[in-house]
Amino acid sequence: MSKTQVRPDSAVEDLRLVREFQAGSERAFNELVLKHRQGVFLTASGMLSSRDDAEDITQEVFIKAYQSLGGFRGESALYTWLYRITINLCLNHIRKRKVRSSFGLEQVQAVLPEADRADSDLEISELSLKARTAIAGLPEKQRAVFILRHFRGLPHAEIARIMERDEGTIKANYFQAVRKLRDKLGPYLQGKE
Amino acid sequence: MASRDEILLRLLEPYATLSSEEWTEAEALAVKDQEIATALRECKAMSALDESGLFGQPDTSDAVFLVSLRDRLSKSSAPKFGGVFGTARQAALVSSVCVVLLVAMMSPHSHIWVRFSPLTEQSVENVASALETVQMYSVDSLVQADVEPESLALYLDVPELAEDWGFNAASEEPLTDMLLALDDQSLEEVLYNLEHTRFF
Numbered sequence: 460m461s462k463t464q465v466r467p468d469s470a471v472e473d474l475r476l477v478r479e480f481q482a483g484s485e486r487a488f489n490e491l492v493l494k495h496r497q498g499v500f501l502t503a504s505g506m507l508s509s510r511d512d513a514e515d516i517t518q519e520v521f522i523k524a525y526q527s528l529g530g531f532r533g534e535s536a537l538y539t540w541l542y543r544i545t546i547n548l549c550l551n552h553i554r555k556r557k558v559r560s561s562f563g564l565e566q567v568q569a570v571l572p573e574a575d576r577a578d579s580d581l582e583i584s585e586l587s588l589k590a591r592t593a594i595a596g597l598p599e600k601q602r603a604v605f606i607l608r609h610f611r612g613l614p615h616a617e618i619a620r621i622m623e624r625d626e627g628t629i630k631a632n633y634f635q636a637v638r639k640l641r642d643k644l645g646p647y648l649q650g651k652e
Numbered sequence: 653m654a655s656r657d658e659i660l661l662r663l664l665e666p667y668a669t670l671s672s673e674e675w676t677e678a679e680a681l682a683v684k685d686q687e688i689a690t691a692l693r694e695c696k697a698m699s700a701l702d703e704s705g706l707f708g709q710p711d712t713s714d715a716v717f718l719v720s721l722r723d724r725l726s727k728s729s730a731p732k733f734g735g736v737f738g739t740a741r742q743a744a745l746v747s748s749v750c751v752v753l754l755v756a757m758m759s760p761h762s763h764i765w766v767r768f769s770p771l772t773e774q775s776v777e778n779v780a781s782a783l784e785t786v787q788m789y790s791v792d793s794l795v796q797a798d799v800e801p802e803s804l805a806l807y808l809d810v811p812e813l814a815e816d817w818g819f820n821a822a823s824e825e826p827l828t829d830m831l832l833a834l835d836d837q838s839l840e841e842v843l844y845n846l847e848h849t850r851f852f
Contacts, residue, residue: 492721493714504707514710518721525725584705586697591706609666610703637664641694648697649690 469494473537480528488528492521495538498611499545505606506549508595516552520544535620542611543621546603553599586647593643597636604629605636656681656688663691667699 473494479487499520504513523544531540594602600622607618615633619626641648654662659678662670670678682689710717 489718492718496710496714496717500710501703501707505703510708510711513707514712517710518717518724521721522724522728526728587701587705590698590701594706609698612666612668634661634664637698640698644698645694648694 469538470536474533477528477531477533477537488525495541499541501610502542502545502606503549505594505610506602507552512552516545516548519548539617539621542607546621550599586644589644589647593640597639601632601636604632608633656685659688660691663695667695
C-alpha cells in the first residue's frame, strides 16, 4: 500500500486531531495538513493535470477545512470529507476552465501539454507518460472515481459517499475507466511485468 | 471458488485490494486461460504505476506550504465553530441587521417601509393628489387669494389692529365704509391711529 493510501487506523487518529483542533489546538490542524497534504495534492494533480493548479486547490481544501472543522461531527471519516472537498473544487475548477475556454478567454489546451511541460525535467517512463495522458482523457467523474479507488485505495462505498452517487454507479464508473485505460495502454502494459 | 468472470472482474481492481487467495486463484487460471493471463499482467502493470511519478510532487516543502497556508488563513475568515450558525462575525452582522429592521418596524414614522413597498396604483394616486395640494398652496395662489383682514392681522401678529379698525368678515371694503362715516373727530382718531400704526 502506498503512503498516500488511506490506512484503516487513520480515521481514528484523524478524529483525535480534529477534537484537539476543536478544543483550540492549532498544532493539531498543522498535523492534519501534513498528514493529508500529499493525498489531497495527488488527487488534485490527477484531476487537473497541472501541479500549479493542484497546489492552489490543495491550499483551498485546507482553508475550507479550517473554516468548517468546527462543525465536523465525525459521522464520516475526515479523509472522506477532505477528498469530497478536493473533488468538488477540482470539478468546479475544470468547469470554470471550460467556460473560459468557450468564451475564448483562455487558449484551449490539449489534454496534457501543461503537465508534460511541468514535468519535462522528470525522467518518466513511456508507460507513465501514456498512462497520465490516458487518465487525463477520462471523463471527469470517471477520472475522480479511478483516482480515489486506484491511487487512494478507497472502498467503493466510501467513494460513493464522496461523489454522492450510489455504489453500483461508482463500480460501473471505475470498471469503465479501467477498461478504457487498458485499451489505451494495452501494448505498454503487456511489455511491463 | 470464484468463477472465471468474477476473477476477470476482480483483476480490474487495484492489485493492493486483491486478497492473496484471489491472487493465487487468478495465477492458477492464467496458466491455461490466455484472457486471464493478459488481465493479470495488466493488473500488475497498472498497480505498479507510481502515482508520484505520474502526477509529480508538490513544488513546495511541507514547511513552506504550512507558512503559505497560515498566511492565507490569517487573511480569510475565522473557523466556524458555531457550525450551522456561521462565524461570530456573520452572526453579529445578521443580528445587527435584524435589530435595525425591528427598530424600523416599531418606529411610529416607519417611512422605511415606503421605500420597501412597491408602488401601487393607489399610492400613485395619493402622490398625485398630494402634488395638487402643494400646487394649490403655491406662492402664486397665495398672492391671488382673497385674504380676510382679520386673518391678515393675525398673520401680521397684530390682532388688536383688526379689532380696533372694526373690520368684520361681512365687509368687502371696510376702509371705504369707515371713510364715509367719518366725522372730524373720527378723522383725527384715524390719522392718529395711522401715525402710530407700525407697518411692516
